[in-house]
Amino acid sequence: MPVGTSTAPKAYENSGVWSWLTTVDHKRIGILYLYTSLFFFIWGGMEAVILRAQLQGPNGQLVSAEMYNQLFTMHGTTMVFLAIMPLSASFFNFLIPLQIGARDVAFPRLNAFSYWVYLFGGIFITVPILFQLAPNGGWFGYTPLTTKAYSPGINIDFWVIGLQILGISSLAAAFNFITTIINLRAPGMTLMRMPMFTWMSFVVQFLVILAFPVITIALVFLLFDRFFGTNFYTVAQGADPLLWQHLFWIFGHPEVYILILPAFGLVSEVLPTFSKKPLFGYPVMVYSGILIGVLGFGVWAHHMFAVGMGPIADSFFALSTLLIGIPTGVKIFNWIATMAQGSIRFTSAMLFAIGLVAMFTIGGISGVMHASPPADLQQTDTYFVVAHFHYVLFGGSIMGIFAGIYHYYPKMFGRMMSEPLGKVHFWLNFIAMNLTFFPMHFSGMLGMPRRIYTYDGGQGWDTFNLISSLGAYMLVISTSIFVYNFFRSKKKGEIAGANPWEAGTLEWSIPSPVPEYNFAVLPNVTSRYPLWEGNEKDLASANMNAQEGKTSEELGIVLPYSTIKPFIVAAALVLMFCGLITTMAVTFLFAAIMVVALYAWLLSPLEPEHH
């Protein structure tokens, strides 16, 4: 409900550049993640548009084969590691402490470190394309193509080192969020009362800490092969040609769930709010999320049916892959049951959430088709697969994240996004997405391979490719509307108030934008939707938080010091890695700076002493 003030209250006294460089506030770090990852989302989208322009008709001449390789490699790498994962991280940062009733994450400075490593790592891996030196071996970087013998240039080095850097960021964040969720829940916030977004994020953090070390090692092997002449991927020395594929997909398949589960979580917040009903089958939603995470480690080789692993391995991975469809289907049905007989409000957030349910189902069904090795042999490496994973990643993850942005924008910035523009964005996005990706099922079935930079006419692919390209241009328009709405609403949006959507979870009990200290008094939680079914105790803390404009000093709340040290450590870390591709002297210099800054960080107190 709008508050009677004419301007949105400011969350922070201090908003200069220095305050952003030194911030350890999870909400500000969340907003930094949001801006950065939206930038990379648009960047990766523009790469895709160039790809689509090239393929718009037969024998496209827009870019060279080499440039095309760099573009599709960077499109995948950017979208996975620099857009969707950090977009989710933006919500982890902003929402988890608010949803569980905490003042901040467990390690605020480590949190800042994660962000800066992500930013610098993102710049490191993105800039080379401006000099046509970008990685060109696909986002999966299969060996032996990516070994020195077949990719002698510097391109792959950027990819190997860049992913290592980004892995550090994700791992540091995951340790932080696991600890936060286990240890900083407010009194009464039992595990089975946690909002579904926090639950799904919790599962994702475990996937991160268990899957990322595997790709770290796979990349270390590749790095050693390329820099020191080891033989991990040298088939002539007896190396297993499938070692990389196994290691990569043991990471890569859990990564798929790292990308989608946060979006599932966001949608599980949006659907109940706009259906005015609690989430249907909450415990089953929790268990199915955990089951998806666990099974996600046992399905990796379905990416490798074409390599000839033999009938036993193929059967095992086909079965495990079919099995994972069950908990996923459970989620779909529970979302539908949540909406059933609810009083539904079709806001932009709700439309995107319903969009996820519908589009992810299509992607899920084509995924089940790939689970069958004979079918997969026909589909693998064709545009059919491209259609499949864009339905789950664009139709799923991105739609879910858009739902989350429309839903939580008021909480982040204190103002509402324009609903009419949001609806235009949704419908254009929805139509454009299907125009772009649905025809790919057909071009793929007609035999069009992935990753080709051009093709001859007359193979039955021309019309489908033209439609896909027109859809991609339409996506540019719909995304532009979103960007306009995003920035316009920051200035001109309607004042939001604490709970504009009349939602039920804890984060809506405190003012928008959220004051630095989050909760004036730590809430005492007695139910899953405290604002819907809460008792006096819950509401007491909510009322306390209604005292807007009070500073932490006035309330006697101790907050961590702002500090530049995580920024310095992150910058030195990334520059240290840069030394690997320039000169080792740089590595040693920045390693030394990093160690000094790290000690300075560890030996300085987090926050003022309590009195």
Next chain:
Amino acid sequence: MSAPAAHHYTSTGLDSRKIAIWAFIGSECMLFVSLISTYLIYKGKSLVGPFPHDPYTSATGQTFPPILDIPVTSGSTFVLLMSSLAMVLALAAVQNKDVPKHTRGERIIGSSKLWLWMTALLGATFLCFQAYEFTAFVNEGLTIRTNLFGSSFFTLTGFHGAHVTAGVIWLVSLLAIDYRRGLGPNDALNVDLAALYWHFVDVVWIVIFTLVYLIK
């Protein structure tokens, strides 16, 4: 090593750092599982010698004995195991810093400096063994580039050695604090974190020693 945050409310009553180090150790398990699996997958797949457990004659007629020196490595394994014992005593000494000590024996057992030094020195001794082993292997014709065994062996044991090195630096940092202001029961958690890490690295070595050295 930052100021303890024990005065904050936590859901479990545990300090957050304790939970984080367990998550970190879980993650490290996957790191070593990947390294060890690769070593095992490549076991016996090297096209040229030297080999770990078998003699090898090269095309030029040069002969190489089995390269792993199990007696020496048994010695270094013993050293690392003993360092874990010293680590336990160091933690106990920090926790019981305030308990009055009457006899000389109690004072020795209760000296956190002694046992931290002992742990760090035993760790450093293990690293010296490893440096000796690596040097000997290179002299015998096995480098990280020679064959699959060389690549996977040096990478696996090298990663472990790097972890021991990080542990020694951590211990020396704790020692520096002990000399500057003395470690007391309030610092027990910090020493506990180092100890958990140290024991983990030790356990990983037992797995590596068994799978790489003992099993042919």
